[in-house]
Amino acid sequence: MGGDPRSDVYPGGIVDLSTSGRPGILGLESPLGAEDRLQLQRLSSSCAFSRLPGGSPGMGAISRFPVSHLLVTGGAGFIGSHLVDRLLGDGHRVTVVDDFDPFYDPSIKRRNVEPHLRSDRYSLAEIDIRDADALRRLPGEFDAIVHLAARAGVRPSILDPIGYQEVNVRGTQNVLELARERGIRQFVFASSSSVYGINPRVPWREDDHVLLPISPYASTKVSGELLGHVYSHLYGIRFVALRFFTVYGPRQRPDLAIHKFARLMLEGRPIPVYGDGSTRRDYSFVDDIVEGIVRSIAYDRSPYAVLNLGNDRTITLSELIALLEETLGVKAAVERHPDQPGDVPQTWASMDLATDALGELPRTPFPEGLRRFADWLRG
Ligand SMILES: NC(=O)c1ccc[n+]([C@@H]2O[C@H](COP(=O)([O-])OP(=O)(O)OC[C@H]3O[C@@H](n4cnc5c(N)ncnc54)[C@H](O)[C@@H]3O)[C@@H](O)[C@H]2O)c1
Secondary structure, X not given: OOOOOOOOEEOOXXXXXXXOOXXXXXXXXXXXXXXXXXXXXXHHHOOOOOOOHHHOOOOOOOOOOOOOEEEEEOOOOHHHHHHHHHHHHOOOEEEEEOOOOOOOOHHHHHHHHHHHHOOOOEEEEXXXXXXXXXXXXXXXXXXXXXXOOOOOOOHHHHHOHHHHHHHHHHHHHHHHHXXXXXXXXXXXXXXXXXXXXXXXXXXXXXXXXXXXXXXXXXXXXXXXXXXXXXXXXXXXXXXXXXXXXXXXXXXXXXOOHHHHHHHHHHOXXXXXXXOOOOOEEOOEEHHHXXXXXXXXXXXXXXXXXXXXXXXXXXXXXXXXXXXXXXXXXXXXXXXXXXXXXXXXXXXXXXXXXXHHHHOOOOOOOHHHHHHHHHHHHHX
């Protein structure tokens, strides 16, 4: 338990981790009910959350943690609803904060939470994270926060930079304030591969000193990571920033390329392709991302960490279209457009640091993930 005093790496350089050594969620500081204690005994007896000998996380070393009450912001969204599936399935109590933001059809998010509402270990608070007072009135004691609520999407952030700043930066600070006021010691933050921007040196490593964001969205994620460092240093809140690389799978946001293309192709309509098809993305299947988040909830090696969650493998836009054609059994009619401002030419995650910190993470092969997405889309 507690902090291994090794330094964590941050793109701005090696940071001072003099605050290490505080117990986190595995320290079981918050009171547990009888049901929780029972679950905890069951988990303990199967040693499901113990580390491998020698202190090295290694393969599958941390995939569970003691039964806890988790606050998940953005838990009605794409990634958040998958995370809640998993947390409830593992026996945890979950409170979701989500304002059903209209960035895409809120009825999709209502459908996402429908099965969760049937659990008596689930609560939903329809709160805007910009509203600090409403957050403060949130009932419950939480062992950890997973902060996913955000305005997501690169291109729309160029049209509404102030709106993105208010939700993604001020909103994040409000959630961090909640952690500070309530003494919540573990905070997992959804950052993004977009923070690397046009850094030409690939695969992107967390210790690269080159962050060259090219959209307001990306800059808000850089700000979130930096705010997290402040709260980690000043208040001992363990902060794990996870840089997600293009996440896909069932319930994927409708604005993202895979979902948008597949829907248009099935409707026999042309797909808008920006650029010559050579842009590359490191795609991550949503279940693999959820596993990374769950392990980060249990991460206790140091008070601050920034980790990539991707696949260390890239696919060009042209390859994606060919794979979609194969998976859906439909030929795509392509409508070419010039490159879009804010779009980066490539994303590519080095997974060395995340593997060292969290153990070997599952990496669903892209054709298999695409098949599972297509099965969901076809209903
Ligand atoms: N999907 C990806 O490929 C990807 C990649 C990198 C980072 N991320 C990050 O992961 C997180 C989840 O992304 P997602 O794809 O599931 O997006 P999503 O839009 O499906 O989920 C975000 C959720 O946050 C909620 N929300 C938005 N503004 C809010 C506010 N002011 N108050 C309360 N709730 C609010 C939305 O209603 C939504 O349910 C985001 O922080 C996003 O920036 C996603």
